[in-house]
Amino acid sequence: MSTPTRDQVHAAPKVLLHDHLDGGLRPQTIVELAAEIGHELPASDAESLGRWFTESADSGSLVRYLETFDHTVAVMQNGPAIARVARECVEDLAADGVVYAEVRYAPEQHVEGGMTLDEVVAAVQEGFDAAMAASGGRIVVRQLLTAMRHQARSMEIAELAVAWRDRGVAGFDIAGAEAGFPPTRHLDAFEYLQRENAHFTIHAGEAFGLPSIWEAIQWCSADRLGHGVRIIDDITVHDDGTVELGRLAAYVRDQRIPLEMCPSSNIQTGAAESFAEHPIGLLTKLRFRVTVNTDNRLMSGTSMTREMFGLVEAFDYSLEDLRWFTINAMKSAFLPFDERLAIIDEVVKPGYEALISQR
Ligand SMILES: O=c1[nH]cnc2c1ncn2[C@@H]1O[C@H](CO)[C@@H](O)[C@H]1O
Numbered sequence: 001m002s003t004p005t006r007d008q009v010h011a012a013p014k015v016l017l018h019d020h021l022d023g024g025l026r027p028q029t030i031v032e033l034a035a036e037i038g039h040e041l042p043a044s045d046a047e048s049l050g051r052w053f054t055e056s057a058d059s060g061s062l063v064r065y066l067e068t069f070d071h072t073v074a075v076m077q078n079g080p081a082i083a084r085v086a087r088e089c090v091e092d093l094a095a096d097g098v099v100y101a102e103v104r105y106a107p108e109q110h111v112e113g114g115m116t117l118d119e120v121v122a123a124v125q126e127g128f129d130a131a132m133a134a135s136g137g138r139i140v141v142r143q144l145l146t147a148m149r150h151q152a153r154s155m156e157i158a159e160l161a162v163a164w165r166d167r168g169v170a171g172f173d174i175a176g177a178e179a180g181f182p183p184t185r186h187l188d189a190f191e192y193l194q195r196e197n198a199h200f201t202i203h204a205g206e207a208f209g210l211p212s213i214w215e216a217i218q219w220c221s222a223d224r225l226g227h228g229v230r231i232i233d234d235i236t237v238h239d240d241g242t243v244e245l246g247r248l249a250a251y252v253r254d255q256r257i258p259l260e261m262c263p264s265s266n267i268q269t270g271a272a273e274s275f276a277e278h279p280i281g282l283l284t285k286l287r288f289r290v291t292v293n294t295d296n297r298l299m300s301g302t303s304m305t306r307e308m309f310g311l312v313e314a315f316d317y318s319l320e321d322l323r324w325f326t327i328n329a330m331k332s333a334f335l336p337f338d339e340r341l342a343i344i345d346e347v348v349k350p351g352y353e354a355l356i357s358q359r
């Protein structure tokens, strides 16, 4: 098994479960939308603005990383702007070889211009639908609705997710600064979603450790973990190379709880040192249900191809390993089982087969 080239990684079908709509705008689009509404930006041309985002997000702190979203959220306060950002997001993912994506954002952050929550979700869906249609079925995209963990609107957002479940919304999430805002703060929303047979993921174990992961799983019943990197704190590697899992780590692995890992984002917020030192290497070896994601393409200057190729370089992964990540992700998607299976059998497997047979 040889390591794939960057072109092969680009050509391979990829599945993305953790990508923020407001973390993936094209710098040029931000410049144009800001000009329309008179919003002042920290840089005036697209190239320096793109650099400003990656450099400012490179702070080693989640809180400072999140401050950069002030500018992307500011230009997403009217229907046409939101629909444009949503359409371009799907175009960019399709061009990167992504075949299925769940893209999240917090509707409550987009009502400053007077839109209702419903109108925000509709505008995103309009953009997604237009780009999916234009791709001729090459990419399928669903929305995840995020509630901000420091705010108190999670119940409302959960209800919004249920109201839109048959019109493009596949699930729910909470995001924002982790320390001081445990997931149990939103327990009523999670219990409501369970009663509605709805799906949700929780950002946990990124800036804060095991208690956050434990609450997300054992109190809130999260279907998946956003990041979850700190699960590594419950794993001991002994000098003789044997590995011991604590109870929580064992539970996460044994229950096949999907980990939405985002290497570049973790390096920027200080949750990991480098690709090579990222816990994803050990977690993959231990057969946790690991998936590879972008988190915020703008703030990290990244793409699915870049994240996966970074892992190839760090861990010598083969196309078979990348297929494993991709099938893990597709199995963990909040899409009906038959639709997941169809994408695995008709798109992912043949796509990798074609690349592997060329080798
Ligand atoms: O890695 C992350 N951890 C926690 N919160 C995040 C992360 N990336 C983005 N957001 C937050 O999610 C909101 C909705 O998309 C963004 O506005 C940002 O505040």
Ligand SMILES: [Zn+2]
Binding pocket: 018, 020, 175, 203, 226, 295
């Ligand atoms: Zn995230």
